[in-house]
Amino acid sequence: xxxxxxxxxxxxxxxxxxxxxxxxxxxxxxxxxxxxxxxxxxxxxxxxxxxxxxxxxxxxxxxxxxxxxxxxxxxxxxxxxxxxxxxxxxxxxxxxxxxxxxxxxxxxxxxxxxxxxxxxxxxxxxxxxxxxxxxxxxxxxxxxxxxxxxxxxxxxxxxxxxxxxxxxxxxxxxxxxxxxxxxxxxxxxxxxxxxxxxxxxxxxxxxxxxxxxxxxxxxxxxxxxxxxxxxxxxxxxxxxxxxxxxxxxxxxxxxxxxxxxxxxxxxxxxxxxxxxxxxxxxxxxxxxxxxxxxxxxxxxxxxxxxxxxxxxxxxxxxxxxxxxxxxxxxxxxxxxxxxxxxxxxxxxxxxxxxxxxxxxxxxxxxxxxxxxxxxxxxxxxxxxxxxxxxxxxxxxxxxxxxxxxxxxxxxxxxxxxxxxxxxxxxxxxxxxxxxxxxxxxxxxxxxxxxxxxxxxxxxxxxxxxxxxxxxxxxxxxxxxxxxxxxxxxxxxxxxxxxxxxxxxxxxxxxxxxxxxxxxxxxxxxxxxxxxxxxxxxxxxxxxxxxxxxxxxxxxxxxxxxxxxxxxxxxxxxxxxxxxxxxxxxxxxxxxxxxxxxxxxxxxxx
Amino acid sequence: xxxxxxxxxxxxxxxxxxxxxxxxxxxxxxxxxxxxxxxxxxxxxxxxxxxxxxxxxxxxxxxxxxxxxxxxxxxxxxxxxxxxxxxxxxxxxxxxxxxxxxxxxxxxxxxxxxxxxxxxxxxxxxxxxxxxxxxxxxxxxxxxxxxxxxxxxxxxxxxxxxxxxxxxxxxxxxxxxxxxxxxxxxxxxxxxxxxxxxxxxxxxxxxxxxxxxxxxxxxxxxxxxxxxxxxxxxxxxxxxxxxxxxxxxxx
Numbered sequence: 001x002x003x004x005x006x007x008x009x010x011x012x013x014x015x016x017x018x019x020x021x022x023x024x025x026x027x028x029x030x031x032x033x034x035x036x037x038x039x040x041x042x043x044x045x046x047x048x049x050x051x052x053x054x055x056x057x058x059x060x061x062x063x064x065x066x067x068x069x070x071x072x073x074x075x076x077x078x079x080x081x082x083x084x085x086x087x088x089x090x091x092x093x094x095x096x097x098x099x100x101x102x103x104x105x106x107x108x109x110x111x112x113x114x115x116x117x118x119x120x121x122x123x124x125x126x127x128x129x130x131x132x133x134x135x136x137x138x139x140x141x142x143x144x145x146x147x148x149x150x151x152x153x154x155x156x157x158x159x160x161x162x163x164x165x166x167x168x169x170x171x172x173x174x175x176x177x178x179x180x181x182x183x184x185x186x187x188x189x190x191x192x193x194x195x196x197x198x199x200x201x202x203x204x205x206x207x208x209x210x211x212x213x214x215x216x217x218x219x220x221x222x223x224x225x226x227x228x229x230x231x232x233x234x235x236x237x238x239x240x241x242x243x244x245x246x247x248x249x250x251x252x253x254x255x256x257x258x259x260x261x262x263x264x265x266x267x268x269x270x271x272x273x274x275x276x277x278x279x280x281x282x283x284x285x286x287x288x289x290x291x292x293x294x295x296x297x298x299x300x301x302x303x304x305x306x307x308x309x310x311x312x313x314x315x316x317x318x319x320x321x322x323x324x325x326x327x328x329x330x331x332x333x334x335x336x337x338x339x340x341x342x343x344x345x346x347x348x349x350x351x352x353x354x355x356x357x358x359x360x361x362x363x364x365x366x367x368x369x370x371x372x373x374x375x376x377x378x379x380x381x382x383x384x385x386x387x388x389x390x391x392x393x394x395x396x397x398x399x400x401x402x403x404x405x406x407x408x409x410x411x412x413x414x415x416x417x418x419x420x421x422x423x424x425x426x427x428x429x430x431x432x433x434x435x436x437x438x439x440x441x442x443x444x445x446x447x448x449x450x451x452x453x454x455x456x457x458x459x460x461x462x463x464x465x466x467x468x469x470x471x472x473x474x475x476x477x478x479x480x481x482x483x484x485x486x487x488x489x490x491x492x493x494x495x496x497x498x499x500x501x502x503x504x505x506x507x508x509x510x511x512x513x514x515x516x517x518x519x520x521x522x523x524x525x526x527x528x529x530x531x532x533x534x535x536x537x538x539x540x541x542x543x544x545x546x547x548x549x550x551x552x553x554x555x556x557x558x559x560x561x562x563x564x565x566x567x568x569x570x571x572x573x574x575x576x577x578x579x580x581x582x583x584x585x586x587x588x589x590x591x592x593x594x595x596x597x598x599x600x601x602x603x604x605x
Numbered sequence: 606x607x608x609x610x611x612x613x614x615x616x617x618x619x620x621x622x623x624x625x626x627x628x629x630x631x632x633x634x635x636x637x638x639x640x641x642x643x644x645x646x647x648x649x650x651x652x653x654x655x656x657x658x659x660x661x662x663x664x665x666x667x668x669x670x671x672x673x674x675x676x677x678x679x680x681x682x683x684x685x686x687x688x689x690x691x692x693x694x695x696x697x698x699x700x701x702x703x704x705x706x707x708x709x710x711x712x713x714x715x716x717x718x719x720x721x722x723x724x725x726x727x728x729x730x731x732x733x734x735x736x737x738x739x740x741x742x743x744x745x746x747x748x749x750x751x752x753x754x755x756x757x758x759x760x761x762x763x764x765x766x767x768x769x770x771x772x773x774x775x776x777x778x779x780x781x782x783x784x785x786x787x788x789x790x791x792x793x794x795x796x797x798x799x800x801x802x803x804x805x806x807x808x809x810x811x812x813x814x815x816x817x818x819x820x821x822x823x824x825x826x827x828x829x830x831x832x833x834x835x836x837x838x839x840x841x842x843x844x845x846x847x848x849x850x851x852x853x854x855x856x
Binding site: 046347 | 618619621636637638640642650654655657659660661663664665666667668682683685687688704705710711712716719720723724725726730734736740741742743746747750753754756757792
């Protein structure tokens with residue numbers, strides 16, 4: 001078996017993983033990044049909107065500063081975030097955007113003079129200052145007081161990831177693509193690296209490192225309908241949870257976006273509704289004004305998703321072979337507007353649905369979009385429970401998003417956390433001597449080899465892995481979707497516990513040789529069910545509504561009892577996670593208050 | 606919509622030497638708005654769980670799912686079955702090493718390309734965290750973005766006559782990358798330095814002008830224009846013999 005040593009092992013080569021790796025590589029440390037796919041195909045590339053940073057260069061961002069960004073972020077989180085982390089983030093974000101500019105990102109820039117923009121389908125005028133010409137500009141996003149989102153057209157994640165991977169190539173940072181970490185190597189105290197399966201040949205390798213970083217993105221693919229890439233199935237969170245000592249934070253905090261297209265669940269931007277698009281039901285009737293007389297389609301993401309679900313539950317959904325959906329109507333915006341201002345939506349509709357949105361309705365439904373929860377770390381990015389283990393980006397619960405994250409804050413988090421955590425990893429490596437216990441390494445590899453053998457030989461049973469996954473999809477959507485209540489969550493947890501046992505009896509139908517995809521799924525299906533149980537059980541126990549977590553039976557945000565963060569660990573042999581709680585924040589720069597939107601009730605502390 | 610589709614799919618697992626390369630046939634009932642992403646996943650889940658293929662974003666953004674669809678390289682995720690005949694033949698992209706079935710190793714090929722063209726901004730400036738960003742004209746930023754839209758799917762390489770004959774050819778994707786850096790004032794390389802990389806048969810002079818690249822590019826990149834501009838620029842650089850003294854850029 002091949003054993004590969006490095007100072008830093010990054011599991012994931014998207015924006016967060018590469019940014020941390022670059023910090024270490026630039027400091028002279030030997031860095032290896034692992035990736036399921038060639039690094040530039042990482043899901044970071046799919047983020048279109050942009051990155052929030054309070055540069056304040058554009059007219060509509062005038063007067064912006066980190067304090068305003070901080071307030072938006074804390075309100076957005078519904079006071080669930082760690083305020084020390086949110087402060088670090090907003091203060092560092094502008095510098096990181098400028099650094100990316102120096103590395104080659106073609107940010108859109110301020111163009112001086114008068115220009116038009118749309119709000120709620122109406123046209124307004126703004127004037128950009130001559131003295132700011134050529135500086136990084138910004139666009140509007142939901143839940144923000146200023147235009148703050150830096151962007152490159154409709155491909156921000158793509159250009160930043162390409163620049164980041166260029167920088168990695170320049171530094172000679174090693175990226176091994178088409179590999180999958182299937183277990184961490186640890187002795188219960190210290191993390192030493194990971195057991196990795198090659199997705200070209202199927203062979204197992206040991207990667208040993210002084211520091212290991214999990215930067216593997218979100219776990220949206222435990223839901224059937226997710227805007228996430230197919231690789232976002234929680235691999236990083238699973239290997240952390242399976243240590244039995246590393247907790248996952250706030251797993252019940254899951255964001256749904258109102259307009260994923262049906263089928264394939266690709267996102268169409270909020271801009272459709274921002275510019276005046278409407279939502280229609282099976283009778284082509286506009287229903288949102290009945291639920292939200294004032295804001296209608298322009299209420300916040302979580303609110304619109306909730307009402308859409310209610311309306312479909314009442315039987316007003318459009319039936320399709322892919323399940324019920326509603327219609328998004330942008331026809332009245334006119335062909336010119338659609339072909340220019342909504343070019344990306346126009347292309348998605350034509351390429352993936354074969355429809356022309358200037359003349360036809362777009363099939364949409366609320367779709368899982370973002371995981372606020374993940375590997376719980378301190379503000380330095382160090383994971384709880386094991387020394388030498390770090391995490392950054394969507395895979396982590398660092399935790400600047402709390403129970404709801406703002407658009408533009410997640411893509412920014414990848415590079416800002418990457419920069420901050422990268423520096424902390426370098427500090428850690430400077431003082432670090434590693435001793436690798438060969439017994440621990442051999443045992444960890446042997447355990448994974450044993451699992452593969454059992455799956456191929458069907459030693460534990462011959463449950464079909466796809467059937468088990470379907471059962472998990474059904475259970476979690478039913479209980480831990482947008483609306484949650486005690487009855488459905490209890491049933492969901494019980495069902496998932498039974499599915500967890502079935503997952504232990506999976507056996508392969510195919511031979512499992514080489515890069516076999518059935519084996520890849522079979523190796524993680526039980527872990528995926530565990531993540532689903534962390535979501536559902538955490539949601540059952542949290543008897544309040546906060547941000548994206550909506551309990552029909554507990555509609556108030558309860559700061560008296562629930563101004564805290566859920567921590568979930570999975571003891572060996574358990575059938576449920578063990579939950580504990582810590583204060584949401586050690587420091588409250590802004591004490592809990594009203595968000596100013598959403599209209600929810602609050603039980604004060 | 607009640608066609609029964611027939612898929613003829615190339616099969617070979619290099620890690621399973623007992624089974625020779627072959628074509629397998631699968632039948633599938635077509636559903637409304639079906640794409641090859643939906644069809645291939647259904648075949649894997651319902652008929653043959655060993656079938657290897659690559660999808661990642663499944664939204665035409667990441668470039669993972671390039672394959673040869675009825676003889677033409679393209680992205681499977683945004684290919685709708687209703688645009689195809691009842692008989693659909695799928696082959697892996699040529700020019701890249703086969704991983705298995707429809708899956709190929711593009712990562713290795715592209716990493717070699719980055720190193721050959723030194724795909725990064727070459728600058729002598731140190732980043733100053735306390736300073737304002739350097740200014741750039743927005744229209745130039747947009748021009749750079751147009752070339753940066755490449756998703757490295759490999760379709761242009763698979764459709765290239767030269768790339769199929771000589772494995773060291775940079776391909777339209779590599780040449781487009783150079784064109785992107787030539788545009789960028791932050792990159793301080795001179796025309797002579799660019800000429801070193803692309804002024805040869807592995808580079809711009811290897812292009813036979815068949816322009817299969819432009820025909821198949823799923824992002825509609827202006828590859829023909831870039832190849833033409835680059836060829837003219839490099840020929841000019843060679844002729845002038847004053848290489849290394851001046852750098853022509855519009856800033």
